[in-house]
Amino acid sequence: MSRIPPQVRDLIHALPDSRIREISLFGAGKPGLIPLWFGESDEQTPDFIKDAARAAMDQGETFYAPNAGVAPLRHEIKSYMTRLYGREFGLNRFVVTASGMNAIILTMQALLDPGDNMLAVTPVWPNCKETAAIMGAEVRDVPLSEADGGWSLDLDRLFDAADDRTRVIFINSPGNPTGWMMPEGQRDAILQWARHRGIWIVADDVYARLVYDRPHAPAFVEVADPDDRLIAINSFSKSWSMTGWRLGWITAPVSLLGDLEKLNEYNIAGPTTFVQHAGAVALRDGDGYVAELLERLRRRRDLVAQGLSQFSRVRFASPEAAFYAFFSVDGVTDSLEFARRIVSEAGVGLAPGNAFGDQGEGYLRLCFASSEAALSDALERMRPLLDD
Numbered sequence: 001m002s003r004i005p006p007q008v009r010d011l012i013h014a015l016p017d018s019r020i021r022e023i024s025l026f027g028a029g030k031p032g033l034i035p036l037w038f039g040e041s042d043e044q045t046p047d048f049i050k051d052a053a054r055a056a057m058d059q060g061e062t063f064y065a066p067n068a069g070v071a072p073l074r075h076e077i078k079s080y081m082t083r084l085y086g087r088e089f090g091l092n093r094f095v096v097t098a099s100g101m102n103a104i105i106l107t108m109q110a111l112l113d114p115g116d117n118m119l120a121v122t123p124v125w126p127n128c129k130e131t132a133a134i135m136g137a138e139v140r141d142v143p144l145s146e147a148d149g150g151w152s153l154d155l156d157r158l159f160d161a162a163d164d165r166t167r168v169i170f171i172n173s174p175g176n177p178t179g180w181m182m183p184e185g186q187r188d189a190i191l192q193w194a195r196h197r198g199i200w201i202v203a204d205d206v207y208a209r210l211v212y213d214r215p216h217a218p219a220f221v222e223v224a225d226p227d228d229r230l231i232a233i234n235s236f237s238k239s240w241s242m243t244g245w246r247l248g249w250i251t252a253p254v255s256l257l258g259d260l261e262k263l264n265e266y267n268i269a270g271p272t273t274f275v276q277h278a279g280a281v282a283l284r285d286g287d288g289y290v291a292e293l294l295e296r297l298r299r300r301r302d303l304v305a306q307g308l309s310q311f312s313r314v315r316f317a318s319p320e321a322a323f324y325a326f327f328s329v330d331g332v333t334d335s336l337e338f339a340r341r342i343v344s345e346a347g348v349g350l351a352p353g354n355a356f357g358d359q360g361e362g363y364l365r366l367c368f369a370s371s372e373a374a375l376s377d378a379l380e381r382m383r384p385l386l387d388d
Contacts, residue, residue, distance in 0.1 A: 015130055019336055019355035027343040034370075034378045035349040037339075039125075039176060039324070040243040041369040046289050049240065049282045056277035065273040067261040069096025069249070073276045076283040077249055084208075084215075085222045093226065093251055095260040096279075098271040100206050100235030100248040105131045106263045107231050108168075110256065111200050112137040116167040121153060123326075123356035123363075125176045128204065137167070143359045144180055150317050151180035155189055162197065169194060172204035174217050177326040177356050177365040179319020181211065184218045191220060191228070200229040206248075207322040209239040209290050212298055217321055227253050238323075239290050240282045247271055247279045297323050300368040300375055307379035311386035323369040326353070328362045329386060335361055346381040 007013065024037050044050075061070075068074065074094050081089045097103040104127065112118065114136030120129050122141040129139045142158045144151045158169070169190065173182035182190075194201050203220045211217050224230045235248040250260060264270055304325045305318045316327035332338045335352035342348050342364075353363025368375055 011136065012134065015133065016126070018126065020126075020351045023336065023339045023343065023352060024349060026340055027349045030343065030347060033343065033347050033349055034374050034381070036367045036370060036375075036378060037349040037351045037365075038243075039367055039369075040237065041241045041293070041323075042371060042374070043241050043293070043369075045241050045245065046286075048285055048289075049242065049278050052281035053274050053278035056274035061274045061277050063273060065270045065276060067095075067264040067270050068257065069094070069270065070273065070276045070280075073280040073283075076280040080283040081221070081251065085219065087222065089221075089251070090226065090254060092254050092257050095250045095252065095257065095264060096271055096276060097248045097250055097264070098268050099246040100204070100233055100237060101127060102246070102268065102271075103233040103235070103248045103250045104128060104202075104204070105134070106260060106267065107202055107233065107250065108132050108135050108137075109263055109267075110259055111168055111202070111231075113167075115165065117163070117165050118168040118170055119158060119161050119166060120170045121158070121172065121175070123175075123177060123353070123360040124170070124172050126355055126357070128170055128172060129357070132168070132170070138165075140166075141357060141359070144175075144178060146178075146317060150320075151175075151178045153180070153182065153186060155186060158190070159193055162199065166197070166199055168200045168202055170202045170204070172206075174207040174211060174319075174321030176207065176322055177324045177351070177353075177360070177363075178317075179322045179324055179326065181217050181320040187218050187220060188223060191224060191230075195228065198229065200231065203230065203232045205232050206235045206238055208234070210294060210297060210323060211321040212294070212301065213320070221251055227255065229253070231256070236279050236282060239293070240286055241289075241293065242279075242282065245275050245278070247275050297369060300370070300372060301325075303372055303375055304366065304368045304379070307376070308386075311383065312388045313386050323367060325366040325368055326360075326363055327366070328353070329364065332362050332364075335364060339364060342382060342385060346378075346385060348378045348381050 112135040117138040232251040236242040351365040353360030
């Protein structure tokens with residue numbers, strides 16, 4: 001019997017490695033390194049959420065849970081969404097997932113067949129696109145434009161990219177890595193166009209609360225009808241500093257609930273039970289924490305924006321939302337290699353722009369969800385590489 005293992009699907013074997021993970025492995029163990037490459041806060045999950053997880057375990061919440069999620073969390077999601085968006089949501093529109101990432105792959109499994117195509121507003125976190133590729137679908141990039149100190153989406157370019165095989169539009173707003181935020185007018189126009197064409201909108205709303213000049217980002221769930229072809233994805237990772245907990249949720253039409261429950265069953269059979277109970281407390285009691293986190297992020301954004309503006313080689317549009325500085329560097333044609341230089345010579349870990357697609361080449365992403373002291377130190381360390 002041959003000892004050579006069978007090959008995996010060619011499509012899976014051809015998936016690119018994460019360049020964010022690649023640069024983090026390159027810098028792993030470097031003494032004194034300031035890691036700003038991953039999209040997470042350096043703050044621990046707040047105590048009231050950790051206490052809720054401990055209490056749930058002590059109360060025996062360690063068994064299998066329903067595929068759609070435990071009732072207390074689904075009720076808190078309903079209350080949270082109603083409070084945030086000012087409209088009623090039916091309880092049977094929510095499915096709890098093991099992270100926003102899990103929600104994305106479940107959604108792609110539900111919607112995409114081989115030969116379909118998906119439009120993706122880019123640059124975007126690479127996992128969003130590769131999950132569609134895993135399903136055998138074609139991904140068509142619709143790049144944002146950077147001009148006049150900000151990022152913008154050309155709707156004609158978006159609509160012209162569609163054809164009779166287009167099944168999904170994927171929109172991450174507020175966006176990772178750019179911090180771009182979709183205006184209400186564009187949201188409404190995309191919704192009307194998608195209705196007319198019978199195309200699904202997949203809205204990645206993970207950064208919806210991390211907005212600097214308004215209570216939350218414009219969202220399709222604010223204006224869509226309950227039976228519109230809309231799936232909205234959310235996560236506990238960013239706004240509640242719960243990246244390692246792996247918990248999220250999907251808002252979808254009622255008609256999709258049973259299918260999403262089945263997909264949850266066949267993927268994970270439901271997220272960790274006591275984590276779900278902690279998530280319910282995060283939603284119920286966490287508005288104060290989110291507001292305080294946002295104020296800290298605002299100060300850090302302004303600090304980084306001021307620092308980057310002093311470097312002659314840098315072009316930077318200050319983000320409207322999220323917690324990333326996505327900046328280009330004159331003369332850089334291989335952002336992964338340049339990120340390695342920054343690790344080696346400055347002791348700072350940044351994500352290479354080409355991790356987010358071809359449009360990101362020449363850029364770097366700095367996550368500013370770290371202490372002001374660490375950010376100030378990082379900026380000073382990078383000065384020789386970013387300033388002529």
